[in-house]
Every structure is written in C-alpha cells, then in structure tokens.
Amino acid sequence: MRIVIAKPGLDGHDRGAKVITRILRDAGHEVIYTGIRKTPEEITRIMIDEDAHALGLSSLSGAHQVLIPKICEKLKSSNMHDVVVFAGGIIPEHDHQILFDSGVRAIFGPGTHSNTITEFLSEVENRKLNKMPTGVGEDLGWRWC
Amino acid sequence: MALVLIEDSELLESALRGDRRSLGKLISRIELGFNPGLKKSKTWTLGVTGPPGVGKSTLIGSMISEWVRRGERVAVLAVDPSSPKSGGALLGDRMRMQGSDSSDSVYVRSIATRNHPGGLSYFIDPMIDVLAAAGWSKIIIETVGSGQSQTRIAAFTDRILLVEGPDRGDIIQAEKAGIIELADIIAINKSDIPSAKETFDSIIYSLDMSKSSNVDVHLVSALNGDGIISLIASIEKCHNYEDENFIRLKERLLSFWDSRLLSYPDLNDLLEQLNTGTITLDEASDMVCKGLLEEEI
Structure with a gap:
C-alpha cells in the first residue's frame, strides 16, 4: 500500500512517526513521511497528490481531538472516502470515541507491538479487496481493536 | 478489461482538465503499466541527480519557490529506490521541499522504483507527457545518483543538474561515478559551509583538465538562498541537446536494454x-x- 505518515499541528516530536515509517517500509509498504507541523489542508493535498491508500496521524501534543476530525472531514469533502485513517501517539482513552466517530479505524498507543500495526494494515488490505467498508468516509461498523 | 480502459480514459480526461486527484490516480496507473499514448507535446524537463545527502530535495525546494514566484507551474517526480528485501520504500523527499504541500502551482509525487525490470525507464516518459499535457510548465525528476540505473533516469530529461556537496572526499569519487559526463550544470550546495569552496575549486580544476565540456558550475546554498537565482538563470539558458547528445541517448538505450533483458x-x-x-x-x-x-x- 501507499501510506502517508503525517504529523499534524504544532508538534515537533517525530521519533515515533519515524519508527512507524521504518516498520511499515520493512513490511513492504511505500511510505511517504511528511515531516512535522503540517496543516489539515497540506495533509489532504499530500494524500491527493501521492494517491495514497492510507494515512497514519501521529500526535503527542494533545491537539488530536481538534486536528484529526478536521483532517477526516477534509478528506471526505475532497472525495477521498476510501482512504483509511489510523492514529497513534498520546491519545487518552476518553478521546477515542470522537476519533472513531470521525472515521479513524485504529488508534495505537505507547507500547503497541509493531506486528499489531502491520496486522491491522493486512486486515485493511483484505477488507478493501473484499469491498468491505474501511475508508474514512465509509460505513463505520468496523474498527480495529 | 474493457471496464478498466473506460476508467482510464475518463481519468486521463479529467487529469488533463486539471483535477489533481485524477492526476494522482493516473500516475499510479502508469506505474502499473498503463500508457495513455499522448502525442508528444513540448515539454520542459530537468533531471536532478547527485549522491545522497548533498541537499538535492532542499535545493529543488528553493528553486520551486523562485519559479512559482515567476508564475511557473512546477511538477516534481521524486524517485527513491524500493528495498530489494521487503519491496517497501521510504519516500521522504517531499518533506525537504519547502512549499511543496501548500501551493496550487506545485505538484510533488514520490515514486518508488519498485524493482521494476530495468527501473522506471518505461514509465517516466508517459508520466512526463501527462504532466506536460496537464499544464505543468516545469517538470523536474529527482533521482539519487548512487548506481547506474538510478542515474540513467535523469537521462530521460532534457537537461541534467548534478548536485554535489562539501566534505565528500576526493572529487575523483564523483568522476568515478560517471555522472559528471552527463551533467549540463553542476551545483555545489551548502556554500554556507566553508569547505564547499574547496569542492567547487576542485570540480572547476577537474573540468579544465578534461577540456571536454562547457558545463556551468555554481556554488549555492539551498539553506540561505545564495546563488539560487544565477543557478536558475543557468538552467534556463541551457540548451536542449536532445538529438545531439550521444551520451544521453546511450544511457536511455541502455536503460531500455536493461528493461528488455530483465523481462x-x-x-x-x-x-x-x-x-x-x-x-x-x-x-x-x-x-x-x-x-x-x-x-x-
């Protein structure tokens, strides 16, 4: 898959995002890393121009419940309903539902094993192959847990 | 199969009308072997190559800003190798190109070599044609100059900029790579580091020795913008040697030969x-x- 790993907002801590980038590359994916401090508009444009299938958002600054739903909305209004969105970083349990409601399909916190993330992506590939709703703007029945 | 074809032609049509989502999808289709078969239009292409870490992407970023200021529409195809082991690829060029994500006049697309038989030689021409037809006035192909098949991709462009940096050891290293012979223009980046001047001098010296070329050599800093304007002037006045340049045609031929052999x-x-x-x-x-x-x- 072509996957964009992005750091939205004013958050400069990207060690985690870089590690994820490496893990996904080693699992055979083409990974585009955006660098830090990207706006929702920029991230959406990158998704469009790179024709990416999935977007991983890393957030450690606490702005996730504002920025991540905004990015999901932008993707939907740009006709990218089929794009799969997952998130990682420091996202407290009580904020998870807001993100899931926006179309995020998985949230990976600290201590997540790298295999879990690659298994999630295999499942995503599988679902897409079988035309099951997985994208940010598709039916919200399924999520990874 | 017929269904796919209809989809492709619709994609092409709306990409040429300026829809970026369609352009993105179309380039993915070309990567998978689709050839839109456009009539060769007038294109302006620049290949940027050079060893890893010399600042190719950053330099392209500052050139983009200047070109956009002048009203050009700039498209960049940033080519990076796929891992032969996992098949995956880390595509990080665009993060170093300032302004690549926020302007309507800039299109940056990362491309993994995917260990295609013979590299990208089959796909790069149709991609250039589509971008030109969609109204992108400057088309830049960035490749890492580490290995012949990578460098050869640059030979598919009309003019080649070789980027070098300071403290990379003897200039003989650069000559060994055989890239200098292909270059129309050489930029020594990181002029903000004093030793860049030494690299500049040794390249000038080495070109004087060979007497073979009228290559322009520039000392620039992508970091603070020094020398960028005159580098761009040099790139703009560079002639299109398309039919005369035997070395470049030879590289293209070799590239195709590799593809044939590997398939x-x-x-x-x-x-x-x-x-x-x-x-x-x-x-x-x-x-x-x-x-x-x-x-x-």
Whole structure:
C-alpha cells in the first residue's frame, strides 16, 4: 500500500512517526513521511497528490481531538472516502470515541507491538479487496481493536 | 478489461482538465503499466541527480519557490529506490521541499522504483507527457545518483543538474561515478559551509583538465538562498541537446536494454544454467538476443 505518515499541528516530536515509517517500509509498504507541523489542508493535498491508500496521524501534543476530525472531514469533502485513517501517539482513552466517530479505524498507543500495526494494515488490505467498508468516509461498523 | 480502459480514459480526461486527484490516480496507473499514448507535446524537463545527502530535495525546494514566484507551474517526480528485501520504500523527499504541500502551482509525487525490470525507464516518459499535457510548465525528476540505473533516469530529461556537496572526499569519487559526463550544470550546495569552496575549486580544476565540456558550475546554498537565482538563470539558458547528445541517448538505450533483458521470460532458467556452469555468459547473451528477436515475430 501507499501510506502517508503525517504529523499534524504544532508538534515537533517525530521519533515515533519515524519508527512507524521504518516498520511499515520493512513490511513492504511505500511510505511517504511528511515531516512535522503540517496543516489539515497540506495533509489532504499530500494524500491527493501521492494517491495514497492510507494515512497514519501521529500526535503527542494533545491537539488530536481538534486536528484529526478536521483532517477526516477534509478528506471526505475532497472525495477521498476510501482512504483509511489510523492514529497513534498520546491519545487518552476518553478521546477515542470522537476519533472513531470521525472515521479513524485504529488508534495505537505507547507500547503497541509493531506486528499489531502491520496486522491491522493486512486486515485493511483484505477488507478493501473484499469491498468491505474501511475508508474514512465509509460505513463505520468496523474498527480495529 | 474493457471496464478498466473506460476508467482510464475518463481519468486521463479529467487529469488533463486539471483535477489533481485524477492526476494522482493516473500516475499510479502508469506505474502499473498503463500508457495513455499522448502525442508528444513540448515539454520542459530537468533531471536532478547527485549522491545522497548533498541537499538535492532542499535545493529543488528553493528553486520551486523562485519559479512559482515567476508564475511557473512546477511538477516534481521524486524517485527513491524500493528495498530489494521487503519491496517497501521510504519516500521522504517531499518533506525537504519547502512549499511543496501548500501551493496550487506545485505538484510533488514520490515514486518508488519498485524493482521494476530495468527501473522506471518505461514509465517516466508517459508520466512526463501527462504532466506536460496537464499544464505543468516545469517538470523536474529527482533521482539519487548512487548506481547506474538510478542515474540513467535523469537521462530521460532534457537537461541534467548534478548536485554535489562539501566534505565528500576526493572529487575523483564523483568522476568515478560517471555522472559528471552527463551533467549540463553542476551545483555545489551548502556554500554556507566553508569547505564547499574547496569542492567547487576542485570540480572547476577537474573540468579544465578534461577540456571536454562547457558545463556551468555554481556554488549555492539551498539553506540561505545564495546563488539560487544565477543557478536558475543557468538552467534556463541551457540548451536542449536532445538529438545531439550521444551520451544521453546511450544511457536511455541502455536503460531500455536493461528493461528488455530483465523481462526476458526465461531469465531464471538462464541464470540457473549459468549457475551450474552449463553455459557461458557469452552463450547466455546470445540466447537472450535470439529469444527477444523471436518474441518480436
């Protein structure tokens, strides 16, 4: 898959995002890393121009419940309903539902094993192959847990 | 199959009308072997190559800003190698190109080599044609100059900029790579570091020795913008040597030859026979030539 790993907002801590980038590359994916401090508009444009299938958002600054739903909305209004969105970083349990409601399909916190993330992506590939709703703007029945 | 074709032609149409989502999808289709078969239009292409870490992407970023200020529409195809082991790729060029994500006048697309037989040679031309037809006035191809097949991609452009940096050891290293002969313009980046001047001097010296070329050499800093304007002036006045430049045509031919060879259907058989010593390399290449000819008929 072509996957964009992005750091939205004013958050400069990207060690985690870089590690994820490496893990996904080693699992055979083409990974585009955006660098830090990207706006929702920029991230959406990158998704469009790179024709990416999935977007991983890393957030450690606490702005996730504002920025991540905004990015999901932008993707939907740009006709990218089929794009799969997952998130990682420091996202407290009580904020998870807001993100899931926006179309995020998985949230990976600290201590997540790298295999879990690659298994999630295999499942995503599988679902897409079988035309099951997985994208940010598709039916919200399924999520990874 | 017919369905796919209809989809492709619709995609092409809306990409040419300026829809970026369609352009993105179309380029993915070309990567998978689709050729839109556009009539060759007038294109302006620049290849940017050079060793890893010299600042190619950052330099492209500052050139983009200047070109956009002048009203150009700039498209960049940033080529990075796929891992031969996992097949994955880390595409990080665009993060170093300032302004690449926020302007309507900039299109940056990362491309993994995907270990295509023979690299990207089959796909780069159709991609350039589509971008030109969609109204992108400057098309830049960035490739890492580490290995012949990578460098050869730059030979598919009309002018080649080689980027070098300071403290990379003897200039002989650069000459060994055989890239200098392909370059129309050389930029020594990181002029903000004093030793860049030494690299600049040694390149000038080495070109004087060879007397072969009228290559422009520039000392620039992508970091603070020094020398960028005169570098751009030099790139703009650079002639399009398309038909005269034998070296470049040779690289393109070699690139295609690699593709043909690697897509030879019995290649694995051949390698097996080479491995067991039943045939020699000489015999193997004869078999390939013969096999490819028969394929044609």
